Structure formats: C-alpha cells, structure tokens
Amino acid sequence: MKYALIGCGRISPNNIQAAINNGLEVVALCDIVPSQMDDKIKLFNLPNTVRKYTNHKEMLANEKLDIVAISTPSGSHAEIALDCIDANCNLIIEKPIALSIEDAEKIIEKAAQKNLKVCACHQNRFNKAIQKIHSAVVEKRFGKMFHGTAHVRWNRGKNYYDQADWRGTWSQDGGALMNQCIHNIDILRWMMGDEIEEVFAYTDNLTHDFIEAEDLGIALIKFKNSSYGIIEGTTNIYP
Ligand SMILES: NC(=O)c1ccc[n+]([C@@H]2O[C@H](COP(=O)([O-])OP(=O)(O)OC[C@H]3O[C@@H](n4cnc5c(N)ncnc54)[C@H](O)[C@@H]3O)[C@@H](O)[C@H]2O)c1
Structure with a gap:
C-alpha cells in the first residue's frame, strides 16, 4: 500500500518506522520545512524515488495514496485530514485527532461516508x-x-x-x-x-x-x- 507522511518533525520517525514495519511503501513526504524531509530520508535511508512536497494539497493532487499519516502541529490536523479524505486516503492522525469535538466528528462522518478508515495514534x-x-x-x-x-x-x-x-x-x-x-x-x-x-x-x-x-x-x-x-x-x- 502506498503511504505518505505529512509533518516530518520530532515524532515523525515513529510514524515512518511503523510504516516500514508494516510493509507500507513510503512514496512521499510533506513538510513546510524541506530539511525536515531530507533528515528523515537520510535517517531511514529511504530510496531517492520518495517524492518531497512542501504543500499537502499539491501532494494529494499528484499522488495516488492508500494511507496518509498526519503528524503536523495539532491545530492543523482537522483541515489536513479533511483534505486527505477528499482525496480518498485512509488516515492515521497523530493525537489529538482534532482540537474540537466538532472537527473530530466532521472527520469521522466524512470518512464514514467515503468508506475510509481513520485512526488516531493512541498507541498506549x-x-x-x-x-x-x-x-x-x-x-x-x-x-x-x-x-x-x-x-x-x-x-x-x-x-x-x-x-x-x-x-x-x-x-x-x-x-x-x-x-x-x-x-x-x-x-x-x-x-x-x-x-x-x-x-x-x-x-x-x-x-x-x-x-x-x-x-x-x-x-x-x-x-x-x-x-x-x-x-x-x-x-x-x-x-
Ligand atoms: N502519539 C504520541 O504519543 C505523540 C508524541 C509526540 C507528538 N505527537 C503529536 O504529533 C504531532 C507533531 O508533534 P511533533 O512533536 O512531531 O511536532 P514538531 O513541531 O516537531 O513537528 C511538526 C512538523 O510539522 C511541520 N508542519 C507544520 N505545519 C505543516 C503543514 N501545514 N504541512 C506540512 N508540515 C507541516 C513542521 O515543519 C514540523 O516539521 C502533534 O500533534 C503532537 O501532539 C504525538
């Protein structure tokens, strides 16, 4: 399954490691700071075919993705998640899924309508x-x-x-x-x-x-x- 990660900061190595452990194909990374993506590509020795984006909308328009993980600052989870659902991607969202009940419910409802899976990272x-x-x-x-x-x-x-x-x-x-x-x-x-x-x-x-x-x-x-x-x-x- 084709996997991409949006947000390549401190917690992102855990997300990338989990994707690798589960046999997902990491096809793209996205971060507004390019060096964050370069660091993670180096850290995991990812192939140079991994595409890098500084705008998640551009990534969603260009890539055909099965699963997207979101590990951006919490306040941006909902907006990015809704864009990913529009692009027919299943989602793994870092905690908290959103910063309001209304946004969390929007994500859950929209994903259900499209028969997509959404999970929040409550790894404990x-x-x-x-x-x-x-x-x-x-x-x-x-x-x-x-x-x-x-x-x-x-x-x-x-x-x-x-x-x-x-x-x-x-x-x-x-x-x-x-x-x-x-x-x-x-x-x-x-x-x-x-x-x-x-x-x-x-x-x-x-x-x-x-x-x-x-x-x-x-x-x-x-x-x-x-x-x-x-x-x-x-x-x-x-x-
Ligand atoms: N599951 C856990 O136990 C756990 C642990 C730590 C953090 N988290 C969650 O993970 C998220 C990220 O935390 P962190 O510590 O890695 O933060 P961080 O600040 O280290 O990393 C966030 C990254 O997102 C990038 N970013 C910001 N806005 C973006 C956008 N619009 N598009 C693409 N990239 C963007 C930043 O450049 C940065 O590289 C938070 O929601 C946090 O709550 C979860």
Whole structure:
C-alpha cells in the first residue's frame, strides 16, 4: 500500500518506522520545512524515488495514496485530514485527532461516508499490559468498575515549550489535557467501557506564564454506565 507522511518533525520517525514495519511503501513526504524531509530520508535511508512536497494539497493532487499519516502541529490536523479524505486516503492522525469535538466528528462522518478508515495514534492501547488489563475488564474479572482515575504529573519547562512555536498555544496545541494527558484520558474512557455523560472541570495556568494554554486540568466525569472518573493532568510537577 502506498503511504505518505505529512509533518516530518520530532515524532515523525515513529510514524515512518511503523510504516516500514508494516510493509507500507513510503512514496512521499510533506513538510513546510524541506530539511525536515531530507533528515528523515537520510535517517531511514529511504530510496531517492520518495517524492518531497512542501504543500499537502499539491501532494494529494499528484499522488495516488492508500494511507496518509498526519503528524503536523495539532491545530492543523482537522483541515489536513479533511483534505486527505477528499482525496480518498485512509488516515492515521497523530493525537489529538482534532482540537474540537466538532472537527473530530466532521472527520469521522466524512470518512464514514467515503468508506475510509481513520485512526488516531493512541498507541498506549496496544501496550501488552494495557491490553491484558482491558481484556480482564471486558471479561468482568474485576466485577463492575465503579470509578477510575487518570493522573499525569509531568514536568514540562520553558525549554520544552520553546522547541516549537505551536507548543502551549490554544489554536495549535490545546493545553496540558489535550496534549500531554490525552493518552491517559483515552485509556480511562476505554477501561470504564462507556461514553461520558457529564463533566465538571477546572483548568488553570499556574506556573507557565510564557504559554497561553493551561498547565493544570482537573476533571470529574460521570459515565453513561453510572461509573465515575477523575482526571488530574499537569505539566507543573518538579521531579
Ligand atoms: N502519539 C504520541 O504519543 C505523540 C508524541 C509526540 C507528538 N505527537 C503529536 O504529533 C504531532 C507533531 O508533534 P511533533 O512533536 O512531531 O511536532 P514538531 O513541531 O516537531 O513537528 C511538526 C512538523 O510539522 C511541520 N508542519 C507544520 N505545519 C505543516 C503543514 N501545514 N504541512 C506540512 N508540515 C507541516 C513542521 O515543519 C514540523 O516539521 C502533534 O500533534 C503532537 O501532539 C504525538
């Protein structure tokens, strides 16, 4: 299957490695910064037939692709994903799939209409330990799950946020819950086995006055199956 990657930054080697491991043919790369593509071609010793694009629309117009992976800054995922679906490509989208429910639903609906597959990179679901626990939950080995918690107590200092302009912004990053805590939030919802009915939450920015978005989020969740969840996520913790 013909594969292309849009966004060749820090996480992109994981995407390229996964494509290679799964026998996909890497036919094109796209990044607004050409050196990012050159670095990855060198890193993986990709053939010189791999075509490079600085505009994803141009790539979609020129290439016949089966699967496209998107690993651009989070705020651009939705627009690029919708363009890829228009071009009949199946998608692997880095987390978060989009920065709003509305955009995420648009992607899911449009892909379903075209019978295309879309997956978000929630790779932790494939961890052996997580899979074993999830099977045990589904088999009801723990009985009914009354409540579950997700704690993300991370440290992300100025150096981290300075790595790229989009980090810590509302429009491109989405904040600590959307960026750093999303895997644990996803696992919590998956383990609790139902959709969310109600949420009460606080977010705040306590120690990162150089970013726009929150560095702390605390939420209480009621699931449709009457179980409860607690989320605590922050980039404020000093080790
Ligand atoms: N699954 C995970 O655990 C995980 C881990 C890290 C990052 N991510 C996600 O991956 C995405 C990228 O993160 P990163 O750390 O690699 O960021 P990064 O800033 O290192 O890389 C982003 C790349 O996208 C390029 N880019 C920006 N706009 C573009 C556009 N319109 N078209 C093509 N290329 C464009 C940039 O030039 C850059 O090379 C984010 O959404 C992030 O949340 C996921």
